[in-house]
Amino acid sequence: MKTYEQINNRIESGKAVVLTADEIIDYVEKKGLAAAAKEVDVVTTATFGPMCSSGCVLNFGHSKPKIRMSEAWVQDVLVYTGLAAVDVYLGATQLRHNDPANMDHPGEFRYGGAHVMEDLVAGKTLQLFALSYGTDCYPLREIRTYFTINDLNQAIMLNPRNCYQNYNVAVNDSDRTIYTYMGTLEPKRKNANYCSAGQLSPLLNDPYYETIGVGTRVWLAGAHGHVYAEGTQHAGGGSRTPEGIPKGGSGTLALTADMKQMSKEFVRGTSFRGYGVSLALGVGIPIPILNEDVLKRTCISDREILAPVVDYSHDYPQNTGKVLCHVSYEQLRTGEIEVEGKKVAVGSLSSYYKALEIAHLLADEIKRGDFRLAEPIAYLPKDTKMRPLVAREKPS
Amino acid sequence: MSQTVTKKLMLFFPKCECEKPIIYHLVKDHNLIVNVFRAKVTPEEEGYLALDVTGTEEDIQKGMDFVKTFNVSINTTGKGITVDEDHCTHCGHCITHCPTGALHIADMATREVIFTESKCIECMGCIRVCPYNACASAF
Numbered sequence: 001m002k003t004y005e006q007i008n009n010r011i012e013s014g015k016a017v018v019l020t021a022d023e024i025i026d027y028v029e030k031k032g033l034a035a036a037a038k039e040v041d042v043v044t045t046a047t048f049g050p051m052c053s054s055g056c057v058l059n060f061g062h063s064k065p066k067i068r069m070s071e072a073w074v075q076d077v078l079v080y081t082g083l084a085a086v087d088v089y090l091g092a093t094q095l096r097h098n099d100p101a102n103m104d105h106p107g108e109f110r111y112g113g114a115h116v117m118e119d120l121v122a123g124k125t126l127q128l129f130a131l132s133y134g135t136d137c138y139p140l141r142e143i144r145t146y147f148t149i150n151d152l153n154q155a156i157m158l159n160p161r162n163c164y165q166n167y168n169v170a171v172n173d174s175d176r177t178i179y180t181y182m183g184t185l186e187p188k189r190k191n192a193n194y195c196s197a198g199q200l201s202p203l204l205n206d207p208y209y210e211t212i213g214v215g216t217r218v219w220l221a222g223a224h225g226h227v228y229a230e231g232t233q234h235a236g237g238g239s240r241t242p243e244g245i246p247k248g249g250s251g252t253l254a255l256t257a258d259m260k261q262m263s264k265e266f267v268r269g270t271s272f273r274g275y276g277v278s279l280a281l282g283v284g285i286p287i288p289i290l291n292e293d294v295l296k297r298t299c300i301s302d303r304e305i306l307a308p309v310v311d312y313s314h315d316y317p318q319n320t321g322k323v324l325c326h327v328s329y330e331q332l333r334t335g336e337i338e339v340e341g342k343k344v345a346v347g348s349l350s351s352y353y354k355a356l357e358i359a360h361l362l363a364d365e366i367k368r369g370d371f372r373l374a375e376p377i378a379y380l381p382k383d384t385k386m387r388p389l390v391a392r393e394k395p396s
Numbered sequence: 397m398s399q400t401v402t403k404k405l406m407l408f409f410p411k412c413e414c415e416k417p418i419i420y421h422l423v424k425d426h427n428l429i430v431n432v433f434r435a436k437v438t439p440e441e442e443g444y445l446a447l448d449v450t451g452t453e454e455d456i457q458k459g460m461d462f463v464k465t466f467n468v469s470i471n472t473t474g475k476g477i478t479v480d481e482d483h484c485t486h487c488g489h490c491i492t493h494c495p496t497g498a499l500h501i502a503d504m505a506t507r508e509v510i511f512t513e514s515k516c517i518e519c520m521g522c523i524r525v526c527p528y529n530a531c532a533s534a535f
């Protein structure tokens with residue numbers, strides 16, 4: 001048994017033993033669970049993949065005379081201005097003004113909110129254009145100016161949903177190519193796409209949310225941020241394997257951190273042909289090895305994690321809930337799975353390569369004493385289910 | 397008989413040279429086997445051509461000397477398709493869309509994705525599907 005305080009003291013003295021979630025598997029096998037639990041202080045987990053429910057709050061400071069922005073665009077991407085005078089929220093999936101979207105199907109979606117976020121973190125000069133109806137206290141009606149992240153008072157990433165605990169494997173059973181947020185899917189189940197770091201993924205290493213909760217300090221694209229709430233669509237109560245691994249989406253996290261501390265290689269705008277724009281983001285989360293149980297759960301391997309295979313031509317869009325079968329991440333990583341007797345080539349959307357890099361970067365920071373762990377101030381619910389949106393008649 | 401080799405080339409034709417039957421002469425006068433992957437004439441009437449030529453080193457050299465007399469620039473590194481290493485995240489989405497394995501996973505442990513230029517047939521599949529805008533075409 002260790003406490004957060006004991007672990008943090010070891011981190012501070014530079015003596016902490018830190019391993020990544022893939023290294024820990026062999027380590028525990030070699031040393032045995034009890035001995036390893038005594039030795040190891042922290043296991044680092046990570047993921048890097050598209051996370052649509054991402055965005056950021058920007059504060060521009062005040063112009064002379066002042067403006068209360070009522071509509072605004074950054075790089076021609078509409079931002080939300082229903083906040084205070086010069087606060088805006090930039091959403092990752094927002095398209096650039098005049099983007100033809102899917103008018104000429106499949107659209108290319110070359111630039112949107114997520115690309116603005118990437119450019120912002122990269123320190124590029126961006127254009128702000130804002131309009132206002134004008135008030136006595138905020139008389140300016142229009143402004144066009146140029147800024148970098150350094151000119152802003154705050155640039156705070158505020159993501160309602162990141163780090164899906166587990167995720168679907170998408171296939172296409174129709175006879176035409178389909179374009180989805182899970183990538184391009186060829187007809188007749190010719191290819192499959194998955195999107196998870198598997199054995200490295202944060203919530204798969206802490207399936208019952210014993211250490212990752214509200215207040216947990218996280219590594220977000222190089223900045224130190226934290227979990228500020230359960231993520232949207234968090235549904236911890238779905239069906240699980242005997243090891244506790246959810247067989248579907250399940251848990252999610254709402255994350256925040258200062259964008260001024262982020263590095264650009266971990267904040268990447270993505271364009272999904274025929275679908276739209278999303279943000280690929282690097283997240284690292286440390287798991288304190290408080291006891292043997294916590295350690296045991298971090299030893300989960302790709303072989304034991306199952307993902308549901310779902311038809312994105314019918315069952316996903318029509319919300320039928322049908323799952324074709326479950327496959328393990330070990331199978332997915334071979335590049336080929338078998339679905340109902342047919343071999344299907346597998347591609348991925350999240351980058352295991354980047355996730356591994358992040359897990360090591362975080363481990364190094366902790367070993368150097370530069371990253372301390374924070375104990376959650378509240379835990380994520382384990383019993384909630386996902387609610388549907390019901391199209392109802394207007395109540396009389 | 398000396399050994400035949402295959403070289404991947406990218407030719408750039410300035411406006412004035414687009415209408416000359418250069419490829420015909422490569423085949424007929426220089427005994428080269430030509431496999432064209434992709435050709436394009438821009439609205440400015442400049443032309444690009446990505447191709448494989450197969451023949452003896454000597455014939456290929458003579459063929460290239462002939463092409464050069466037309467003010468056509470030859471890029472022997474054949475960079476019709478490029479994968480920007482700084483932009484590639486090694487996600488692996490392109491793998492199932494690349495018909496030749498030019499884009500492939502080099503190391504199963506780190507899952508690093510590598511682009512082997514010589515295997516690329518310039519189908520543009522990766523450009524269409526790469527979400528990170530890492531793949532590009534010179535023309």
Ligand code: SF4
Nearest residue numbers: 484485487488490526
């Ligand atoms: S899809 Fe793009 S980013 Fe992903 S591995 Fe291929 S080239 Fe790299």
Ligand code: SF4
Nearest residue numbers: 494516517519520522
């Ligand atoms: S252009 Fe086609 S063959 Fe070449 S790397 Fe891209 S997908 Fe593969």
